[in-house]
Amino acid sequence: MNIWFILTGFVIGALLGSLVKALADRSLSKRSFWGRSYCTFCKKNLHWYDLFPIISFLILRGRCRYCHKKISIEYLLVEVVLGALVAVTFWQSFPSFQPVSSFQFLLKIFDLLFKTFFITVLSVLILTDIKKMFIPDRVVLPAIVIGFLLSLGLTIYKISYLYYYLNQTPIGRLLLPPKSDYFLRHAIYNASPLLSGVLMAVIIGGFFMSLIIITKGKGMGGGDVKLGAFMGLMLGFPQALIAIILSFLSGAIFSIILIILGRKHFGQSIPFGPFLVIGSLAVIFWGEQILNWYLHLSI
């Protein structure tokens, strides 16, 4: 049972991997997101059986079916990596995947959807930023809107479920306004992930914006502001802060290594987006462990 659940995660991730690669490529070459995929050499339209993640690449041995030119190994890599990331997400949520009610079951499914969406968007942005130091607006801006709507939808669902649940019994109805502020307090509690996400989006976006103004645009760009806001929205408090700290740490370590190796000199800029992505992924997968470790350190 468990293994099938994880395998499902891998297949979904691999499918999303080919979407990620297509979105990244089309962003970089300024092509429309709509329209069919074609071979970049012979321009022939590709069929669905040419685009099957991982399997098509292996069957065709990494070559175009029509002109036999070599296809970049990147397709295979992105599909495998996304498959693995989503499989781990599914695996991590499995131990607690014993729903007591359909309400909790839906919450679990939603949590998986939310994380998978976040990982997919981050993967597109890390690819475009590594290649051309470019964070496409037409990916990150819709992602912010969708992330907000997902979070809003979940909040409305939780609060209306609470209302419906209380309203079913005479005792429950005593907890509804105007008799009691119980419902109101719990509604605010249920809305806190959304509120803290929006707050973190504004704080991180504003912080990055002020860094750009102070450093006169060296080292950070407008794309990082939007990516930072997206991270804040999706992770909330304190996870978004941890992700930002990890990003700065990993970016600093990576820069020092490059300088020691003589590949870069001091003050030369490298894209910051990939480190934001790495910090976010670390928090998605090990957020609790990192937080516990930090709290133990500070005691």
Ligand SMILES: [Zn+2]
């Ligand atoms: Zn071809």
